[in-house]
Amino acid sequence: MSAPNAFYAQSGGVTAVINASAAGVIEESRRNPQQISKVFAGKNGILGALNEELFDTSLESDSDIAALKHTPGGIFGSCRYKLKSLEENRAEYERLIEVFKAHDVGYFFYNGGNDSADTCLKVSQIAKTMGYPLKAIHVPKTVDNDLPITDNCPGFGSVAKYIAVSTLEAGADVKSMAETSTKVFIIEVMGRHAGWIAAAGGLANPDIILFPEVPFDQSKFLAAVDSAVKRQGHCIVVASEGAQNADGSFLAESGTVDAFGHKQLGGVASTLANMIQSELGHKYHWAVADYLQRSARHLASQTDLDQAYAVGAEAVKYAIAGKNAVMPAIIREPGETYAWHLEMAPLSKVANVEKILPKEYIREDGYGISDAGRKYLQPLIFGEASQPYKDGLPIHANLKLKLIPKKLG
Amino acid sequence: MSAPNAFYAQSGGVTAVINASAAGVIEESRRNPQQISKVFAGKNGILGALNEELFDTSLESDSDIAALKHTPGGIFGSCRYKLKSLEENRAEYERLIEVFKAHDVGYFFYNGGNDSADTCLKVSQIAKTMGYPLKAIHVPKTVDNDLPITDNCPGFGSVAKYIAVSTLEAGADVKSMAETSTKVFIIEVMGRHAGWIAAAGGLANPDIILFPEVPFDQSKFLAAVDSAVKRQGHCIVVASEGAQNADGSFLAESGTVDAFGHKQLGGVASTLANMIQSELGHKYHWAVADYLQRSARHLASQTDLDQAYAVGAEAVKYAIAGKNAVMPAIIREPGETYAWHLEMAPLSKVANVEKILPKEYIREDGYGISDAGRKYLQPLIFGEASQPYKDGLPIHANLKLKLIPKKLG
Numbered sequence: 001m002s003a004p005n006a007f008y009a010q011s012g013g014v015t016a017v018i019n020a021s022a023a024g025v026i027e028e029s030r031r032n033p034q035q036i037s038k039v040f041a042g043k044n045g046i047l048g049a050l051n052e053e054l055f056d057t058s059l060e061s062d063s064d065i066a067a068l069k070h071t072p073g074g075i076f077g078s079c080r081y082k083l084k085s086l087e088e089n090r091a092e093y094e095r096l097i098e099v100f101k102a103h104d105v106g107y108f109f110y111n112g113g114n115d116s117a118d119t120c121l122k123v124s125q126i127a128k129t130m131g132y133p134l135k136a137i138h139v140p141k142t143v144d145n146d147l148p149i150t151d152n153c154p155g156f157g158s159v160a161k162y163i164a165v166s167t168l169e170a171g172a173d174v175k176s177m178a179e180t181s182t183k184v185f186i187i188e189v190m191g192r193h194a195g196w197i198a199a200a201g202g203l204a205n206p207d208i209i210l211f212p213e214v215p216f217d218q219s220k221f222l223a224a225v226d227s228a229v230k231r232q233g234h235c236i237v238v239a240s241e242g243a244q245n246a247d248g249s250f251l252a253e254s255g256t257v258d259a260f261g262h263k264q265l266g267g268v269a270s271t272l273a274n275m276i277q278s279e280l281g282h283k284y285h286w287a288v289a290d291y292l293q294r295s296a297r298h299l300a301s302q303t304d305l306d307q308a309y310a311v312g313a314e315a316v317k318y319a320i321a322g323k324n325a326v327m328p329a330i331i332r333e334p335g336e337t338y339a340w341h342l343e344m345a346p347l348s349k350v351a352n353v354e355k356i357l358p359k360e361y362i363r364e365d366g367y368g369i370s371d372a373g374r375k376y377l378q379p380l381i382f383g384e385a386s387q388p389y390k391d392g393l394p395i396h397a398n399l400k401l402k403l404i405p406k407k408l409g
Numbered sequence: 410m411s412a413p414n415a416f417y418a419q420s421g422g423v424t425a426v427i428n429a430s431a432a433g434v435i436e437e438s439r440r441n442p443q444q445i446s447k448v449f450a451g452k453n454g455i456l457g458a459l460n461e462e463l464f465d466t467s468l469e470s471d472s473d474i475a476a477l478k479h480t481p482g483g484i485f486g487s488c489r490y491k492l493k494s495l496e497e498n499r500a501e502y503e504r505l506i507e508v509f510k511a512h513d514v515g516y517f518f519y520n521g522g523n524d525s526a527d528t529c530l531k532v533s534q535i536a537k538t539m540g541y542p543l544k545a546i547h548v549p550k551t552v553d554n555d556l557p558i559t560d561n562c563p564g565f566g567s568v569a570k571y572i573a574v575s576t577l578e579a580g581a582d583v584k585s586m587a588e589t590s591t592k593v594f595i596i597e598v599m600g601r602h603a604g605w606i607a608a609a610g611g612l613a614n615p616d617i618i619l620f621p622e623v624p625f626d627q628s629k630f631l632a633a634v635d636s637a638v639k640r641q642g643h644c645i646v647v648a649s650e651g652a653q654n655a656d657g658s659f660l661a662e663s664g665t666v667d668a669f670g671h672k673q674l675g676g677v678a679s680t681l682a683n684m685i686q687s688e689l690g691h692k693y694h695w696a697v698a699d700y701l702q703r704s705a706r707h708l709a710s711q712t713d714l715d716q717a718y719a720v721g722a723e724a725v726k727y728a729i730a731g732k733n734a735v736m737p738a739i740i741r742e743p744g745e746t747y748a749w750h751l752e753m754a755p756l757s758k759v760a761n762v763e764k765i766l767p768k769e770y771i772r773e774d775g776y777g778i779s780d781a782g783r784k785y786l787q788p789l790i791f792g793e794a795s796q797p798y799k800d801g802l803p804i805h806a807n808l809k810l811k812l813i814p815k816k817l818g
Contacts, residue, residue, distance in 0.1 A: 013590075014585050014586060016578075044588040047588065047589070071581065073578075073581030073582045073583075073584060073585040074582075077586075077588060079586070079588055080586070080589045081589050164802060165707055165802060165803060166705070168802060168805075169481045169701070169704040169705055170699075170700040170701055172481050172805060173700045174700065175482060175486075176423050176483035176485075176486050177483070177488070177489070179456065179486060180453065180456070180488040180489045180490055181422075181488070181489045185700060203801075203802065269697075270679070285699050286697065286699060287697050287698060287699035287700060288678075288695065288696050288697045289701070290579075290695060291582045291591075291694055292578070292579055292698070294582065295578040295581060295582035296578055297578060298574055298578065299708070378800055379801075380801075381801030381802070382800065382801045383801065384796075384798055384801075392710065392788075392793075393573060393577060393612065393613070394578070396581060
């Protein structure tokens with residue numbers, strides 16, 4: 001009897017390095033052919049399992065799999081699809097197990113954030129209930145950096161590096177033009193619920209950071225902007241898309257309407273810019289990094305890339321060792337020099353627990369990061385991951401992505 | 410009698426590589442101490458000359474000057490300040506000459522775009538009229554890529570690379586999420602008057618490019634977006650900030666008002682996104698690269714960097730050879746393999762002439778670049794300029810920037 005197959009799926013918002021985790025899973029599986037026959041990957045994440053659309057990664061060459069390490073996005077497709085609770089939709093979980101059974105899948109690697117950790121745990125439970133032998137291992141990934149136990153989440157370090165570098169570079173631009181041109185520059189960054197990414201901007205020493213965790217105070221903000229402009233001629237602002245008023249409403253939803261009276265979904269940056277324009281009159285510019293920040297593999301953190309690969313490979317080791325309902329967590333070692341290793345964390349302690357940005361990482365005035373915040377963040381952006389190029393453009397993996405024949409209806 | 414000094418100034422919007430041109434001017438001057446004593450740099454461009462605020466670059470170490478090659482922004486400060494015509498403000502030109510005379514400046518290197526080429530020419534003329542011996546050489550720079558004679562402008566290649574790479578990377582992100590999430594992604598790029606930068610996005614093969622040169626047709630655009638989404642599940646749009654309606658009005662000015670009825674200065678990307686949302690209902694995301702695109706030294710084109718340095722150094726050679734009112738122009742050599750050299754162009758043929766994006770670089774349907782456009786653009790993004798880092802962040806030059814004592818009132 002041959003070894004069982006594995007199923008790997010990408011979940012939720014993708015990152016610059018999620019495909020490195022895929023490479024970790026697939027390459028480590030290939031190193032253990034006695035334990036794992038083939039790795040199937042879900043087309044568009046868990047939907048691929050539900051729809052029995054499984055890519056056969058065994059048809060991909062070693063070099064094509066290695067190329068995943070320098071390919072952003074989710075190569076197999078990801079999805080925003082949260083399975084309901086077992087009580088609400090047991091049939092969906094049973095369908096998963098049916099598909100796994102049909103394709104002799106004994107290992108389930110789920111690469112995602114909080115929701116997928118929860119799903120992974122539930123799948124392991126339903127498999128047990130149904131008497132199906134399955135090892136379900138979660139592979140952490142999220143630019144939101146909000147998973148517990150793990151010191152940080154693969155994907156975050158590269159966004160952090162992108163935002164820090166971009167803020168530094170744009171700051172140099174604004175500084176040189178401020179005498180006769182733009183005086184205030186705002187960069188809007190991701191993080192609807194937590195200020196982890198905004199905090200990363202702090203590594204570039206902007207004048208003001210707006211965190212979701214600190215209620216927005218318009219007059220205090222405008223005074224801080226004006227003070228920076230008067231003191232040094234310019235002001236650099238990093239604004240989280242999740243910045244909010246004291247009443248909990250998002251700044252981005254402060255309500256603009258188009259010429260026809262339709263409500264416009266604005267951004268934080270443009271809202272702040274208009275505020276600065278009308279109250280202070282300073283010339284401004286703003287940028288919205290949006291997906292650029294989480295897909296910028298060309299500027300990925302080597303530390304992040306290493307960790308993303310490592311959690312993928314480690315997950316396979318756990319599975320082969322017979323572990324179930326666990327996740328590799330990144331543990332920061334004590335000492336001044338940054339070092340890390342992986343430890344096994346039970347999913348029961350990960351699922352549905354959100355790690356928030358510690359208050360002590362935010363500077364007392366609420367507009368910057370503290371020394372503790374800097375100490376936490378800085379090592380996560382260490383190192384520049386190499387990226388091969390051809391004709392001036394990045395070379396990305398070009399997989400065959402061949403689906404295996406369906407066996408079920 | 411010692412050799413005369415040189416004056417160097419940065420003008421207009423800065424680029425990721427304008428400081429490489431500064432390094433070219435200063436290093437080439439240092440290689441010719443018999444001809445050029447010191448290089449002074451204007452604090453905030455030409456304003457530095459008018460205000461007699463001159464940085465003494467001779468106080469900077471060789472390694473600090475070399476570091477300019479990997480430092481974005483304008484290290485000496487730039488400005489948006491256009492001298493009026495000789496007739497309107499002759500006194501301002503005479504003031505320049507007075508300052509040059511006071512500090513024994515025999516060479517004027519002006520690093521900018523169209524306006525500064527014109528200023529440089531006028532300064533050379535007034536010097537002649539006043540009997541002051543001055544060699545005025547223009548050093549081309551502009552992300553707008555609109556200078557004539559030169560095949561391309563230093564600064565443009567790096568923006569082109571940034572937009573092409575960013576579009577490619579974000580495209581990979583969107584493609585992987587489209588099944589259950591974002592289906593349309595819009596990246597807004599610079600180029601108020603010409604579509605050179607938007608065209609560069611074409612190197613990443615987006616589905617739609619909106620050029621300022623092609624009048625916007627809403628129903629045709631929406632049909633193209635919908636068709637891409639239906640065909641492949643997603644649509645990537647590169648939109649020039651200068652995209653405009655058939656009547657010449659900018660899309661970005663299509664008029665939104667805030668909750669208080671104030672007119673909002675919107676962006677093209679958000680305007681298009683709202684249009685797509687209300688007419689097609691597709692989930693969208695948008696990014697505005699803004700200054701990030703012209704300050705991204707971390708992703709600079711090696712070709713661009715080489716050319717930016719070369720035009721600076723060449724300008725010094727022209728000056729030493731006694732040339733006046735000229736500019737080094739980049740000449741593309743014939744043949745399949747990209748090669749270039751510099752040739753001297755008279756400023757009389759450069760000033761006030763704008764090179765527009767040729768119609769034949771735009772694809773017939775108006776939504777992409779042609780093979781000719783690709784052939785022109787691709788070599789300009791060749792090569793990845795190295796960038797030193799420390800603790801995960803780029804190392805930028807840290808100059809002393811010491812002003813020389815004033816001699817005038």
